[in-house]
Amino acid sequence: MQQPIFSDELTWRDRLRYALLRLPLFALLWWILIEGKLAGWWYGIPVILLAVLVSLLLLPAPRQPRPLMGTVRFVGFFLWESLRGGIDVALRAINPRLPLNPDLIDYSLRLPEGNARIVLMNTISLLPGTLSANLRDDCLQVHTLDDNPQTMQSLEQVETVVAQLFGIDI
Amino acid sequence: MNISAGGFDILLAAVLPLLAWYVLSTRDLFKAVALFIAYGLLFSLIWVRLAAPDVALAEAAIGAGLTGALLLDTLGRIGSRDTSGAASAMEPEGGPPDARES
Amino acid sequence: MGIIEWVTTIFLLAGAFFFFAGTLGLLRFPDVYNRLHALTKADNVGLGLITIGLMLQVDNWVLALKLLLIWFLVLLTSATAAHLIANAALRGGLPLWRRP
Amino acid sequence: MDGLYLGVALFLLLNILLGMVRVLRGPSPADRMLAAQLFGTTGVAILLLLAEALAAPALRDVALVFALLGGLTVVAFVRRAWSPPTQVNKE
Known part of the structure; x- marks a missing residue:
């Protein structure tokens, strides 16, 4: 818990890149969860952004591309x-x-x-x-x-x- | 369809009071907490059958999950070793097991 | 009943069988570690079969994806939970049952 | 098909109740915590079947919560409630 919230190994540009890579993934997840309806986006957009933020906090390390x-x-x-x-x-x-x-x-x-x-x-x-x-x-x-x-x-x-x-x- | 649905409801209604009795009457605190979690989840199924999925959601999340976790935490803090069943179960019965101290 | 209904029926019944076998293992197996095997593996296959059976019946394929997601989540949590319980039991010194 | 869904759901409920014998009997706390796992998986299956039979899509969300809570209670159990004598509490 003594660590800073964001570790300093990554530059902000890298972080932005990972965020943009993860954004469609979480959007897809939300879309599946609300069963493809269009009505849920008012809650959805903040939730997706929050999820991306939390994922950056919990898993900051860049993943190698999977074969x-x-x-x-x-x-x-x-x-x-x-x-x-x-x-x-x-x-x-x-x-x-x-x-x-x-x-x-x-x-x-x-x-x-x-x-x-x-x-x-x-x-x-x-x-x-x-x-x-x-x-x-x-x-x-x-x-x-x-x-x-x-x-x-x-x-x-x-x-x-x-x-x-x-x-x-x- | 009616038979299965009726059987489902009757079974739930019959078992839940029994489970509630067990939760309250058991002397082993840990057992009571485990039964309480099971009770909460069964209760959530009752809400489902009463056509109240929102209440079922709340019951599962708050009633069983959150309260269950808090009760477990409490048990850890007050020391569950004082209670009868948990204490005896922790003592290995014969010789040291394969567990290594970590 | 059409062919898809029959396939669903088979998958659901097979799933129910695996759940039953898991419970049987939970009651019959001699120690906590063996019971974990029974519960985790049999129930996951049971849930997987029931999920597939239900996926054949939904009219919206997003729903099928949601069912798959739920199954995957259960898979993840139960594998982790099984490891945690086994680990705690081992460190807590619960003796291992061996065939006498 | 609804009759089949409800029938299988009833069977799974019976299964859970049978598994409760293990919770009542123990003997170790870990044995009792298996109940959380039993409910996690079997409860999810029951809820998915009921969601289809009763045409209540909201039940799938309840199933999602069941799936997560089984894991949560197990973590609470391992980290908090069960501090074995051999292990020094590091909290």
Whole structure:
């Protein structure tokens, strides 16, 4: 909380540029929220401006442009794997023998600190049989439903896909 | 359609007083707060069924969300360890777990 | 019923099944970490299927986008919430259940 | 179709009530907080179904609030209410 409200790393011109880039995004979001009606703009314009301001306060760092292919691949991968995760856990829950063999495993991250790690941790939580439980330095503790050697491989795969989403080489 | 809607209403009307009783009568403060949050959200569904979505919105945001968060904060400040259930649940039953102190 | 109605019906029923499985896991699984798995994953797939089923029925495609937005929001909050609870439980020293 | 929507909504409500058993039984505070998450997701599904069945678009906004509040209460729980003995309070 000791930091100044606006960090001084960015020039005002940069900030203006990001604001202009984010403006259409928030306008689109508002348009979806009011279900495409035209009547809401009297409230909408101040709200959108406020949202842009708040986003500049909370996320001032410029984002690198995301590689398009990486994004497409990530969305596809994510939807498919989360469906698999749901089916996997549902089958375990309805199975009378309750096939669980949970364990806590350590996974050393290759991704650098920042948003990429947050995305990775949230993704892991929705994939089959894994739940990110704790992050300490570069080591992520992952809770697994079924402790088998494949888990490590799939974690590495997830990390690769997330790295591609952010355009990072690992 | 009528059967489902009727069942929905009857179920809500039957469970809510029961939940209110639990909230008031339970000795474990944390349990009471958790039940209170659930109570608020169910109450909001009742407002939905009474065709008052605006009230439902207020009930969910203020009644369950904000009040729930404030109650949790209060519980943290007065020390929930004094209450029966929360205290016993915090003690690991056998040996140290895999948790490392951070 | 037309073909779209049938597809919607299937999606809604499949979604309801996943919610049921999630609740079942919540009741049957042995510790907090396993229950988090069940609740987060099964319920998210359930909500996703119900969202898709309903998206097929709306007459305005902006509405479909709104439904998608709501689902995405739930996805984000529940993944974060699951991590927070697991993290707190771990630091709080809740023991891990292992198969005996 | 409205009958189907209401039927599924009723089923989901039953599901929530079944899940409440876990809140009542605990044993740990974290178990009870799962209720917030249960309501977050299942409540959203119920509200979306009701919005379609009752032709009440405002209910989708209520669903949006449900989605956010589940997260809010969990954060309040983790940051404020549950300070485990091993952890020094840094507030």
